[in-house]
Amino acid sequence: MAGLKLDLRHGRVEMSHGSGGRAMAQLIDELFAKRLANDYLAQGDDGALLPAVPGRLVVSTDSHVVSPLFFPGGDIGSLAVHGTVNDVAMMGARPLYLAAAFILEEGFPLADLERIVESMAAAARRAGVQIVAGDTKVVEKGKGDGVFITTTGFGVARDGVTLSGRNARPGDAILLSGSIGEHGMAILAQREGFAFDAPLVSDSAALNGLVEVMLDSGAELRALRDPTRGGLATTLNELARQSAVGMLLDETAIPIQPAVAAACEFLGLDPCYMANEGKLVALCAAPDAKRLLAAMRGHPLGQNAAIIGQVIEDSHTFVQMRTRLGGRRILDWLNGEPLPRIC
């Protein structure tokens, strides 16, 4: 293409970048295609033509609207990859491809967009997936929040494995892959400008590698789910409702980093409701729980995995928790946004 190169240092997103004309082609070529390069994307047609997959296809889609766009431990780019890769992986599938759609706000710095796309590329590489299709649209200034990214993931389910939140049975063990609340607290601290002595870092990560070793362990898995929005409490309530069972957790078994615990304590928030972006909950047949736990702990993202409770019979589908004092209480659905208590 003739003309000036895209000014990635000082340039900003303009309406013409979404108009379908030359400016858009330039943005795609110089900013997106270069960084996300793969054979499928390079086809340059209206869709990517992919080879047949060896098994059942799993599809999942997710829109990402995080604010701030950059936060300790990640950014909206890596988050958009991890979020969808994880949703595909939770189906017991190996994620293969992603499609990504960007809604850009007029005036958004191209340098920031470049950082985001580079971060997406790196996250996809690490997760072993390819971004094979994409789209960009530009909205007028004031009609977006910088960047929104929707990613759709495609993966292939492992033969013989069917995971579902409907599969839980009384007696099943509930496992958690690591400490909770880190993403939610990192975002909240950054957004509200809270400064704590210990840094709060998002746990944003692709979990497909961890899921592979869990599937390899041979344990009889019922369901996997990543406790993102609404946190651990909400995920467990979803599973309990889907399977029409209750759950009984052991509070002392739930891993939590001291910095997160302290920040939650300070703000009157419950870490069980704070979002995670690199953790999973697994339900498995009780006799296999130890084997599964050992497999998880052998993976870097499961080092702090723990058995946190068991599925029980309960037509009310209550998720209960035995507190560290020996009492019992409900761990309810998230109610509205978590609001700090006043005193």
Add this chain to the structure above:
Amino acid sequence: MKYIDEFRDGELARHLAATIAGEARAGGEYRLMEFCGGHTHAISRYGLADLLPPAINMIHGPGCPVCVLPIGRIDQAIRLALEQRVTLCSYGDCLRVPASDGLSLLKARAQGADLRMVYSVSDALELARNNPQRQVVFLAIGFETTTPPTAVAIRQADALGVNNFSVLCNHVLTPAAMRAILAHPTGARLHGFVGPAHVSTVIGSRPYETFASDYGKPVVIAGFEPLDLLQAILMLLRQINGGRAEVENEFTRAVTRDGNRKAQAAMDEVFELRDSFEWRGLGSIPHSALKLRPRYAGFDAETRFGLDYRAVADSKGCECGAILRGEKRPQQCRIFGTACTPEHPVGSCMVSAEGACAAHYLYGRFRDTPAMAAEGA
């Protein structure tokens, strides 16, 4: 977490619970009111009911700032935001409290009100300083814990000459509410109080002495951690068994007899007693709340915007009043868990997690189903 985990130790809790069970008189009943919403929340969150013998009957008191705020006061704040178009700053807890006409502050925001959730009154003052063209009003609620910061912010606004900042003052007083509780039949039958934690750091233990000497009710001031509560319950038990009525202080790591004199002086400089104030559930109580002194009247939103107060009756079927007086338990309200839930609260006690209804709904309602309550008890 240092200085926190020590007060949540399971082993010590079981030991204390066993001691309480051992000292509670067989067949006796100990009707103890935890005044503070912070204690109500802790009892529910840590499942303390499971650790206590049946003789100990914990009755939830009115010390939840959001719960005792009558509808008319929230209406005032909504009118300010919607009709006078001010920027209204509020603590998060207040946002969902149901007001008249199916509104709440959150719903008013959806209708275009400029409503900001703040973590502290100083955030509201800063907002005013950064937006001199906007009238910024802070919806001040709470007992003596949150009052000194409001006083300090008003003094600061005065010193800085900030003329677009004002306070809609709903600060209320703990001892006045305790007296009102004791004037009701349920209150008269109480055997003792677990006294507030944070409030007492400010006012000290002295203001409770009248409840021991004049009303014969033991008071034990307790911290908000579960072991604090268990220890305080044991101390109350021993007073009651020994026929004593004294003010004892379990929370010595933070509370003294005289309290925080500096905070008291700040409150006294800025605020004076209202002749009367309406409380949800307790009705109008004389000298139970604060307003700004004439010297600071310029920062009083009620004066600045010519607000009048209109009392509004609670919703039909809502038992918040009886629950706040300790006459009923949340599960005895007909609309508990059906028409009234944390997602769609009808009464204020279902809003804040410190409210008796929300605490029971969120943490304890499994006990209302007989099979679940029996299992694992």
